[in-house]
Amino acid sequence: MKDTDRSALAVAIAMVLASFVLHPLTQDSSYLGLSWVLIVLLGVVSVVLRRLHANSAVVFGAQLGVWAVATLVIAAQLPAVRSETGLFDHVGALFGSAVGHMQTQSAPMTPNDGVKLLFVSCLALIAVLTDLLVLGLRRPALGLAPTATVFLIPALGLGQDTGIGPFLLIGFGYLAVLIAEGLNANARWTRGLSRDSADEHGTADPVVWRAAAYIGLPALVLVTVLGMLLPTISLGGFGFGNGPGNGGGPIQLADPTLDLKRNLTEPRNRPVLEYRTDNNDPLYLRLASLPAFSRAGWTNAQTPLQQGPDFPAVPGMADTDTRQRSTRITVTDFASEYLPMPYAPRSVDVQGSWGIDPNSLVMVSSNRNPRARADASNGLTYTVQSVDIDPTAADLAASGVGTPVDSETTLAVPSDLPPRITELAKRITASGDTASAKAALLQAYFRSTKNFTYSTAPQPGSGYQALTNFLFEDKKGYCEQFAASMALMARIVGIPSRVAVGFLPGERDGDHWTVSVKDMHAWPELYFSGYGWVRYEPTPSSVTGTAPAWSVRGTTPSQSESDSEPSTRATTRSQPSAPASNRANEQQTAPVTQAPTHPLRNVLIGLAVLVGLAVLAAPASIRIRRRGHRFDRDREPSEQVEGAWSEVRDTVIDYGGSWPSGSPRTIGAQVGDRLEPSESEAMGRLAVLVERSRYAQTFDDDLDRELSAMTSEIRRGLAEPQPWHRRMAALLVPRSVFRGLLRFRRRT
């Protein structure tokens, strides 16, 4: 087995192992097989070309070519995302959809063709880079760098400890590359023997394997143990990718519905915030959105947070160029860890550390001090840019039920749901044929004063007990029960839903709106394809006024109902705070993982920066590598002399000089004229040496030791008169390298 075969095999092994590392990010395993095929293909290209003694630049180019063609071929096999405008547009569209998918999805992502293509393409590209480092530049120690970038994507991107598995995959892959190098070096070591009594033992490979095992396995075990034992500290502002000042632990968010009941039943109404917005329209300001439903009611779901101020794409909204609404909000007296905002926010300019839930676009404080977090919104003044979700009823009727990225949560109906509720939902919506019709029927059912009475008397809660009580027994409730019931029934009939908690628009006060504590409200949001999350209003008009225009079919049944203002709400029986037992039940708040806020985006940026740095550093590395190669002690003396001569030539070219033509002596004299006397003399000696090594029959002078000293003296002499920027240029962008690349010289 040749050296290059062994190294190429090791690179392929390392890359196949590394491909598993991306697995936690997606539910789609099909990228694995494809990437393996591509990795093996690239390895074969490398082996064959290197066996043909191709220049490593040629190998690199060929591999890049194979990579590009393979990416296009794979893309062509995948179904189009958009219209077929051409292969390249198709690839661009796939990558675009991959980026969009990654931005909107949390890990593990649902299958997506773009993401699959992106993963396969990235893995193959990293295999090419690894091959370049390990075989092309012969720096196997650097072989860790490309696979480590693969490793860092889930390590940083998932925000939680990925466990020992991915690390071991990367570790074994790296050890494979290093062992291949060790085997190669060991095989090269033996030389110059005419007879060896140990010939019959064959190669020394077993010794290498044994030594590698003795070192590699304890090292991996040590890392596993230490990796668990060593503490990680969190220092404010020191983290990367993790949002300001936190170590990645989960944040417990309070249940916003608790505030709801308390605030609604406060004896004294007090203004809590003011806002003014374009056209002075009334706005629902949303605090939180509860996507998960279980026996205990509607709760927050565990979700990774992103960093603001810009929000990810509005989930499910197709129309991206909607006019943005600017709203300036001043919170005068309202303490919450949620930031009141109109839906759907696009960007916000606010003080403090806030995280964004990419699914609900809710903004929560990421302050890790619970006390400070609970008070985060108080006294803030901020401006929100948002888009309005205001489809017409006809639009909505035309659109179907969508599938949000978190549909696993927002479509889930618990299996132990009381069948009465399901039957009721089916009965109400029996006459509806489309999703929007069913939603309208549901809303009409709840808004009908014949069916339900608004009352803040019931206990807070949205669990089975509270809902059956509301739906079948009492038929009394306030916004929480209305919203919870409608959202649940929407799910039962197949519409993804969640419960939003926030504020009613409040009272108009001149050029701004004042929102009071009793304007606190809950409403369902249903998901429609093309529009995303659309607000519905099942709470009777005595509290909420008219329902949204899109949420009723044809003529609005509640048209006649007067636009009663919030203060005329139904009887507000002063209710002491809920019994402790009930509260405890409600306080099951879901942990919200505070996690790298950018789904892979920052990692991709970091990757791009790394690749950029590598590209920038490449000429200097090539130059330095060449220099090292030229003074390799193992080479023939005459080769070393030629190497020193080429080194001087390249140095002259690097500093922008020209290399004279002619015999070594002529060149030596001409170059020597530009130097100080002692360096000029060294140049002369070198020129004579070159002459002798080229033309003398034998050349066995003991000069190789002073050769490098001589060359560095000449190099120093050439560098000294140069200004510093020329020297930097010579170091970073040595012209000789580009000259060499252009001429495609074979490296000796």
Added chain:
Amino acid sequence: MGRFWRLLTPRGRVFLVLGLGVVVGAMLAGQRDVMRLGLLLAALPVVALVLVAVARLRLSCERSVEPDQVQLGSAMHGRIVLGQEGRLPAGLVLMEDQVPHELGTAPRFCVDKPGQAWQREVEYPLLGRVRGRFHTGPLTVRTADPFKLVQLDRRFVATSEVLVTPQIVPLASLRGAGGVGSAGDAQPHRIGVVGQDDVLVREYRQGDDVRRVHWRTTARRGELMVRREEQAWDPSVSIVLDSRTGAHAGEGIWSSFEWSVSAACSIALHFIDAGFGVEIFEAGGSLRIATTAGQPAVARQAVVSRLTDLRSRSTRTLQYAVNAATLERSGQLVVAICGRLTVEDAEGLRRLRRNRAQGMALLLDVDSFRDGPGGQGQEGGAQLGWPGAAPGVAEDLLRDDGWKVVPVRSGLGVADAWAAFDSAAAGAR
């Protein structure tokens, strides 16, 4: 601590420092996954260090070079017998023998058997490409790890000496340079042409060796007569070797200087075998071989050894050689082996010949050596760094003085050149 740091290779040091840096950074940033990568980088050199530093090697090494004295251009082979008692360390054990590059490349081998006790014998070829005295060894034992993170070099102390002597060519006897001397038992059969032809006798005196009785004269005279040997001259030859750097050309084994040394050595040994006292004068003075006169074996060894160590000198004139030779006893044969001669050098040789009976000169056509064997001699080529050389004039001067002169071009063997003296016409005599 410093000891361990020195054991690490540059790669090992980078791994350790980078790894620890990553670990600390990851700990501060709370990135446990990144910390593992750093730990791996740091752990590899540490584990390797422990394995290599703890390892005890129990190796025995026996070394030799056979033969330990060769003529220039001949091959020999080095031999190393390595024995191991006890277990080998977990790392790799790599051996490299130190071989001066004049003799060839340093042989390397690695221990490829992780077993218990074993013996290993390796041989490697050496070629005496440069004349001189060399040492092979000591054997370096490098304990390393397969990841090239740690390496520990240890050395045996034993070395082997190798002597690469000049090429020695057996020479034919010359008619013209032979003669019979009159001295005692170490009677040279061919003595220089000088000296009395007759055997001198005197009366026997108390204490004379019986073996020195000259029976023929005793019979004729009727009383014991003995040979007057103590007054007989010892036949001797002075060899002047032009060892000036500038007087020679060519590279390595094919240079005119090596040819001269080889000729000087062959001629000196030829005369020592013939019973002559031999002294060699090179550009720096006498080589002091004559002090060993009377012990041919020792003299032989001295000639070979001194000429093995001889290096060319940057002296520009032959006057030291000539002066030293002039101070020696006179009346004998002088052989000069010369490179480029100036007129001044030739005059010096003529002076030297004044108190010698016969002069023989091998004049090398140095320029023909410049291009190595088979190269076309460049007539009148540029004479590097040697102004004033006048080969033609010098040859004429010597011939006029009665020297036997044989011009030597590259490719002519020493034996052939020597044989050419027979046919070489002595100058005006």
